[in-house]
Amino acid sequence: MSYKLVIAEKPSVAQSIAKVIGADKREDGYLEGNGYIVGFARTGVVTETVERKEIGTSATRAATIEKLVRIGFVERKGNKKTKYLLPTHKGVALITVMPEQIQSPSMTAEWEQKLLDVEKGAFHDTEFMNKIEGMITELVRTYKIIEDAEVLMHPVLEEIGVCPCCV
Numbered sequence: 001m002s003y004k005l006v007i008a009e010k011p012s013v014a015q016s017i018a019k020v021i022g023a024d025k026r027e028d029g030y031l032e033g034n035g036y037i038v039g040f041a042r043t044g045v046v047t048e049t050v051e052r053k054e055i056g057t058s059a060t061r062a063a064t065i066e067k068l069v070r071i072g073f074v075e076r077k078g079n080k081k082t083k084y085l086l087p088t089h090k091g092v093a094l095i096t097v098m099p100e101q102i103q104s105p106s107m108t109a110e111w112e113q114k115l116l117d118v119e120k121g122a123f124h125d126t127e128f129m130n131k132i133e134g135m136i137t138e139l140v141r142t143y144k145i146i147e148d149a150e151v152l153m154h155p156v157l158e159e160i161g162v163c164p165c166c167v
Contacts, residue, residue: 003032003035003036003037003105004035004036004037004105005036005037005039005105006018006021006023006036006037006038006039007039007040007084007085008038008039008040008082008084010040010081010082011040013040013082013084014030014031014038014039014040015031017038018031018033018036018038021034021036021038022034022036023036023037023038065085068085068091069085072088072090072091073087073088073090073091073094074086074087074088074091075088099139099143101135101139102139111132114128114131115128
């Protein structure tokens with residue numbers, strides 16, 4: 001099963017989020033349900049849980065989160081006590097038009113396992129790349145264009161002030 005990971009700053013925030021998204025099964029230090037894992041950052045349980053569910057390593061997750069923030073797909077919100085990540089308009093638009101298969105954490109876990117196997121010599125790198133190439137070819141061949149995708153991916157324009165000539 002693939003999961004979407006939600007990380008909150010503290011348990012009370014994690015419980016509130018879990019209630020809203022339907023993650024109602026209590027586990028050891030996190031909540032699970034409806035395709036989500038909801039944890040909080042202070043315990044370290046989140047890292048262990050995610051690694052147990054085979055969704056990357058802490059280093060790759062941190063680098064991925066930083067890249068998503070830098071590119072503008074998510075933004076950090078909150079105050080000094082509570083911080084959380086929220087998808088931006090651009091992030092929501094990307095997920096909307098991206099094929100479900102590419103969104104899957106289990107696919108990422110599978111690729112990471114294959115890369116480890118390549119590193120150990122148990123799997124050939126050319127075979128790994130051929131599988132990726134085949135999957136991408138199939139996705140491109142079968143992809144159905146999302147209606148109004150160009151509207152979804154259009155940048156949100158922000159007002160930056162009043163034009164001095166128009167005043």
